[in-house]
Amino acid sequence: MREKREDKRIICVGNRFVDSDDIGPQVYDYLARRDMPGAVSLIDGGLMGLDLLRFVEGARRVVFVDVLHGFAPPGRPVVLDRSMVLEERPTGYGHDGGLACLLRMLPAVCESDLPEIALVGAEPPIGPDVVEQLADMALSIATRERYGRERNTAIDAPQPGAP
Amino acid sequence: MSQKTVLQLPLNRVEGDLDVKVEVADGCVADAWCSGTMFRGFEQILAGRGALDGLVITPRVCGICGTAHLTAASRALDAIAGVEVPDNGVRLRNVALMVEHVQSDVRHGFLMFMADFANSAYRKHPLYEEAVRRYEPFRGQAVRETVRETKNVLEIVAILGGQWPHSSYMVPGGVVSVPEQNDLLQCLHLLRQYRRWYETRVLGCEIACWNAIKSASDLDAWLMEKEEHRESEIGFFLRFSEKAGLFATGKGHGNFISFGSFDLPRQTQVKPGKDGDRRLVPAGFARGTTVEAFDSEKIAEHVSHSWFLDSREARHPFDGETRPYASGFEGQKYSWAKAPRYDGVPAETGPLAEAVIAGRPLFIDLVRKSGPSVLVRELARLARPALLLEAAETWLHEMAAGDGDFYNPPEEIANGVGAGLTQAARGALGHWVKIEDRKIVHYQIITPTAWHASPRDDGGVRGVMEEALVGTPVKDDQNPVEIGHVVRSFDACLVCTVHSLAKAGRAARMRG
Numbered sequence: 001m002r003e004k005r006e007d008k009r010i011i012c013v014g015n016r017f018v019d020s021d022d023i024g025p026q027v028y029d030y031l032a033r034r035d036m037p038g039a040v041s042l043i044d045g046g047l048m049g050l051d052l053l054r055f056v057e058g059a060r061r062v063v064f065v066d067v068l069h070g071f072a073p074p075g076r077p078v079v080l081d082r083s084m085v086l087e088e089r090p091t092g093y094g095h096d097g098g099l100a101c102l103l104r105m106l107p108a109v110c111e112s113d114l115p116e117i118a119l120v121g122a123e124p125p126i127g128p129d130v131v132e133q134l135a136d137m138a139l140s141i142a143t144r145e146r147y148g149r150e151r152n153t154a155i156d157a158p159q160p161g162a163p
Numbered sequence: 164m165s166q167k168t169v170l171q172l173p174l175n176r177v178e179g180d181l182d183v184k185v186e187v188a189d190g191c192v193a194d195a196w197c198s199g200t201m202f203r204g205f206e207q208i209l210a211g212r213g214a215l216d217g218l219v220i221t222p223r224v225c226g227i228c229g230t231a232h233l234t235a236a237s238r239a240l241d242a243i244a245g246v247e248v249p250d251n252g253v254r255l256r257n258v259a260l261m262v263e264h265v266q267s268d269v270r271h272g273f274l275m276f277m278a279d280f281a282n283s284a285y286r287k288h289p290l291y292e293e294a295v296r297r298y299e300p301f302r303g304q305a306v307r308e309t310v311r312e313t314k315n316v317l318e319i320v321a322i323l324g325g326q327w328p329h330s331s332y333m334v335p336g337g338v339v340s341v342p343e344q345n346d347l348l349q350c351l352h353l354l355r356q357y358r359r360w361y362e363t364r365v366l367g368c369e370i371a372c373w374n375a376i377k378s379a380s381d382l383d384a385w386l387m388e389k390e391e392h393r394e395s396e397i398g399f400f401l402r403f404s405e406k407a408g409l410f411a412t413g414k415g416h417g418n419f420i421s422f423g424s425f426d427l428p429r430q431t432q433v434k435p436g437k438d439g440d441r442r443l444v445p446a447g448f449a450r451g452t453t454v455e456a457f458d459s460e461k462i463a464e465h466v467s468h469s470w471f472l473d474s475r476e477a478r479h480p481f482d483g484e485t486r487p488y489a490s491g492f493e494g495q496k497y498s499w500a501k502a503p504r505y506d507g508v509p510a511e512t513g514p515l516a517e518a519v520i521a522g523r524p525l526f527i528d529l530v531r532k533s534g535p536s537v538l539v540r541e542l543a544r545l546a547r548p549a550l551l552l553e554a555a556e557t558w559l560h561e562m563a564a565g566d567g568d569f570y571n572p573p574e575e576i577a578n579g580v581g582a583g584l585t586q587a588a589r590g591a592l593g594h595w596v597k598i599e600d601r602k603i604v605h606y607q608i609i610t611p612t613a614w615h616a617s618p619r620d621d622g623g624v625r626g627v628m629e630e631a632l633v634g635t636p637v638k639d640d641q642n643p644v645e646i647g648h649v650v651r652s653f654d655a656c657l658v659c660t661v662h663s664l665a666k667a668g669r670a671a672r673m674r675g
Contacts, residue, residue, distance in 0.1 A: 051317065051328065054314055108302065
């Protein structure tokens with residue numbers, strides 16, 4: 001796959017057959033019904049784990065959507081950047097690593113310039129309103145012109161519509 | 164009086180959720196229990212669905228071996244439909260499954276198994292520093308190379324099947340994707356690129372040179388012959404493992420099973436893995452190195468120690484049930500895995516079983532001399548691509564050279580019974596399917612790890628990994644790296660469960 005460097009991608013991760021792991025697929029389904037801006041690709045990341053590397057390479061910015069545990073009360077959207085994910089220190093490759101493993105390994109194996117990375121998610125259970133919020137946040141991060149450090153330091157993401 | 168210690172070990176770097184409990188007495192494992200800790204229930208998900216739904220759902224059983232599940236699901240429906248897959252359909256299915264095998268074999272080796280060589284337990288091993296340089300998680304040279312190379316070779320499955328993992332391009336009668344010449348040439352390029360890396364870095368020699376090794380003494384001579392051999396990943400593995408004593412641990416029951424895989428097309432240059440078997444990887448069952456003809460009717464699943472409703476006797480998968488029952492029988496039932504047995508006995512599967520059943524001289528000699536072991540089992544896995552890569556290249560050439568069909572349309576699948584048996588990267592995989600009125604009424608899956616990580620059977624006989632753990636020396640019960648070696652030598656896969664990132668310090672485990 002050859003992508004233009006200005007490409008931005010939303011990669012929704014998870015297992016749609018497991019209730020506690022289907023936030024990514026729910027957001028994917030929601031976004032798939034909407035018109036996406038031309039520069040944004042929507043990708044169903046499923047359970048690909050390390051194999052998402054191919055979809056990360058060549059992008060300017062990648063927004064992952066996945067389940068997150070322990071960063072905020074259940075149902076509250078959270079945004080993390082790559083450095084914040086790495087603070088959680090995955091111990092090695094395997095299915096106990098998930099996205100943290102991929103992002104930790106990225107500088108050593110990515111065969112393009114490193115893209116900007118964001119991870120949007122929430123702890124289950126969530127309702128349709130949170131799915132919509134997560135989708136809006138992912139799209140907003142993907143499409144904004146600049147993705148500055150000041151955005152990355154926030155743990156609890158601002159609620160859409162909040163002052 | 165001996166002192167007994169019980170270690171409960173949630174194993175990482177296995178695919179999914181596996182708990183191993185061992186009882187250590189006098190510095191050795193005296194007994195072991197393997198427990199799959201998650202109920203999947205794919206059999207229930209499939210019951211009542213359309214006849215073809217297994218083609219979409221079962222590749223999602225696992226993010227590592229989806230092509231194998233798709234192969235098994237398709238073969239079961241081929242059998243029910245009574246349809247013959249045309250030669251190019253056979254070739255394309257084979258090549259995709261081979262690619263899944265060869266990437267899995269090296270990822271397991273260098274990202275999971277050899278990561279233990281960089282464990283501090285080996286800090287006094289003379290090759291420790293070099294092991295860290297090669298296999299340190301995320302940073303080791305072999306780790307980085309493996310991620311890059313396997314990423315590239317998997318593009319072949321994406322080209323042939325639209326995506327990897329979780330692809331659904333195989334259907335009863337063949338495949339739905341017909342590659343163009345350019346697609347096949349691209350696949351050949353990717354395969355050759357992978358082969359170059361495998362020969363240069365993993366083997367340290369050409370595949371033909373490796374395949375000329377026929378005995379343990381040949382292997383010793385090969386290792387001493389050139390620096391390239393000693394410094395290759397296999398050469399390093401042999402040198403490190405020898406000093407770590409891995410030839411003496413992980414023996415197990417000594418039975419082997421293969422369902423066979425990679426049917427040969429009617430017209431092909433690829434030779435069968437064994438005379439009289441029209442497959443590259445033959446089917447069979449072996450006690451030690453004595454091979455018997457394979458009979459799928461001899462497979463039965465026991466549930467007396469599994470969290471399922473008991474049946475009066477072990478059942479063939481066409482008659483088996485998957486009805487969870489997790490209350491009662493405390494102390495007896497301890498796993499969500501069933502206990503498959505062949506002719507009443509446990510059997511290991513995977514690359515070593517394939518090599519023994521095919522009668523490959525090097526592995527026959529190694530098993531006869533010292534039995535199965537961690538070292539021999541992992542060596543068979545690291546060496547398997549040497550068999551598969553050449554055949555995959557031949558089949559890509561044959562597809563590119565001809566105009567044959569990829570698909571033979573079957574009649575509507577309304578009623579019938581069929582089994583889809585194949586070899587996944589980790590070993591024998593079977594789907595047993597019954598269709599009535601265009602609906603699935605019965606679906607049973609036995610995975611390779613069910614053979615390996617099974618609990619005890621109705622006779623109280625340990626599962627394969629449980630038996631292999633007995634006798635394992637444990638030097639430090641706070642860092643029992645030896646137990647990890649034995650378990651990982653089986654490349655255990657209790658399948659994908661939940662991907663999530665959990666904040667540090669929280670009890671939740673990161674897994675997926």
